[in-house]
Amino acid sequence: MTGLLGAALPAVPLLAGLLGLLLPPSPRGAATGEGTARRLAIGLGVAGAAGALLVAVLLALRVGAPVETSATWIDLGGLRVTLGVRLDGAAALVAVAVSAVALAVQVYSIGYLRRGPHDDVEVDHRYPPYAAQISLFTAAMLTVVVAGDLILLLVGWEVMGLCSYLLIAHDRRLPEAPAAAVKAFLVTRVGDVGFLLGIALLGVSAGSFRIADVLAHDHSTGTLTAACLLLLAGVAGKSAQFPLHTWLPDAMAGPTPISALIHAATMVAAGVYAVTRLFPLFAAAPVALTVLGVLAAITLLLGAFAATAQDDLKRVLAWSTVSQIGYMTGALAVGSPSAALFHLLTHAAFKALLFLAAGAVIHAVGTTLMSRMGGLRTAMPVTFWCTLIGLGALAGVPPLSGFFSKEGVLAAAEAAALDGAGPTPSWVGWLVWLAGLLGVAVTAWYATRLLLRTFFGATRIPLAEPHDPPAVLRWPVLLLAVPAALLGLAGFAGTFAERLRPAAPATREQPSDLLPPEGLVHFTPAVLLPLALLAVGVGLAWAGWRRDPAADPARFLGPLRPVFARAFRLDDVQHTLVVRPVTALATATRAGDERIVDGAVEGSGRGAYRLGGGLAALHRAALPRAATAVLAGALLIGLAAVLIGGWST
Secondary structure: OHHHHHHHHHHHHHHHHHHOHHHHHHHHOOOOOOOOHHHHHHHHHHHHHHHHHHHHHHHHOOOOOOEEEEEEEEEOOOOEEEEEEEOOHHHHHHHHHHHHHHHHHHHHHHHHEEEOOOOOOEOOOHHHHHHHHHHHHHHHHHHHEEEEHHHHHHHHHHHHHHHHHHHHOOOOOOHHHHHHHHHHHHHHHHHHHHHHHHHHHHHHHEEEEEEHHHHOOOOHHHHHHHHHHHHEEEHHHHHHOOOOOHHHHHHHHOOHHHHHHHHHHHHHHHHHHHHHHHHHHHHHHHHHHHHHHHHHHHHHHHHHHHOOOOEEEEHHHHHHHHHHHHHHHHHOOOHHHHHHHHHHHHHHHHHHHHHHHHHHHHHHHOOOOOHOOOOOHHHHHHHHHHHHHHHHHOOOOOOHHHHHHHHHHHHHHHHHHHHOOOOOOOOHHHHHHHHHHHHHHHHHHHHHHHHHHHHHOOOOOOOOOOOOOOOOHHHHHHHHHHHHHHHHHHHHHHHHHHHOOOOOOOOOOOOEEEEOOOOOOOOOOHHHHHHHHHHHHHHHHHHHHHOOOOOOOHHHHHHHHHHHHHHHHHHHHHHHHHHHHHHHHHHHHHHHHHHHHHHHHHHHHHHHHHHHHHHHHHHHHHHHHHHHHHHHHHHHHHHHHHHHHHHHO
């Protein structure tokens, strides 16, 4: 039964998505009502997400020890590809988070994807494919969560990339949306090449792509290190880690509910989850974890500093996602997959809350720029308090969820730095720990700035009567505020920590051994240091705002502000070092193909055509001249015969 539930988990939203793709678009420019196709799309989308959530909850209640089912799909000369699921406590909890966020996004989108000043005017006629694509996106992520085979995991991984492209480009009227979708697709594909090669290397080494077989096989050190490094390329792309992070802020061109889905529980979480799924292999390849630790520290600070200078509300949250994923990968680098998964779950709750609350603000005021907001606290009290909870969890304010999960990451990094407790050298622990501590202060600063610029002070440009969103937008935000505030308390429960333990290196006879238990909550004197840094960050932002409430606290960054706003111009560096050379090479290749290859073919054709035309012109002579030519030819032939005959005698 557990295996059937695991198979049904991605199948339910997959079926809803496939049926939704058969629906025609709603009539364009509908004045009132939603149309039959839109109503069916809403029903399928919500039912698919709700069904997945129900199955995920049942799995979370049932799954204790790891459960695995598989059937051979393809046998390529002894190299097996299987269809099956691999379920444990971590998979069930992540599935609950993915399904809950997907359901919130489906419900929220009903009200958000309308056009016009009133909720019943000019509905979005492309809603049916939009809702179907969300269902397919959810099914793909859930496939990654429960897959028992690396090839099946890769299928879900790639379908997510395709769905993200379609959803980011949903609003074709925005000129930046198609470009952002193409950028996200191409950048993540670059990393996916490495991910595919890493999977191939592990499968060939183990003689099977089944995850249990891959974990149980005794890989050589070189093979394991190379495979893990290749897998990290895909992780960097999907989870927007340095240097493949540049697509994520641009993806804000998509609808805000899609931003919540991508940032909270699907795309960016997939890379972290894949590493935890295969963590025993990474634990045996310390070189790969060392590289991951360095990239995590860079990404953590890069995202945090970039968030300090953004004016676009959604881009602040996007860069904060980049930074928070850095905390998760940092926890993995110091050998604490449980802390990484704990932060992944709390981040899914508070980041989905923040994006949907930001969507409510944008829906009310008609702009994403904080410089045009302000004073919304009294006009939008529900949205304000939900945003306050989300930002508090993001910054790590106790007792909100982010405090406990972030403290777990910092405690693991501290232990790796001071005690050498991790699988990597102690300097990696120091790097992750110091970057995480600095990130606490910076995160508190930009979270406070966002709150003050959006909800406090006076409105900088008059807006049309902002108000809290209608019920269909408000209830998903209110419900997400509950786990954003309270989920961290689950870290005190021993059963919760038990469920987040990943599988350990296993034997073929016993493929479900577990790593030793690991605590999620650590109350030591060291917790006072991040709390002090949190207070410093909040205090600096508050002091800067109090000096001049009409001015942006980011003005105190001085000459660093444009550097941070452009994220250290790494996008420009990529454009110069990668995009321009590739474009130039493509242009030269095209020119060579057109002028040399096609030129040779077309030139030979033109030459033959002209030669034939010349011969045809000669054959079109007038009758007297033709007769004279025939007689002259006959005479010449006769003369040649006489001469040749005379010579032969």
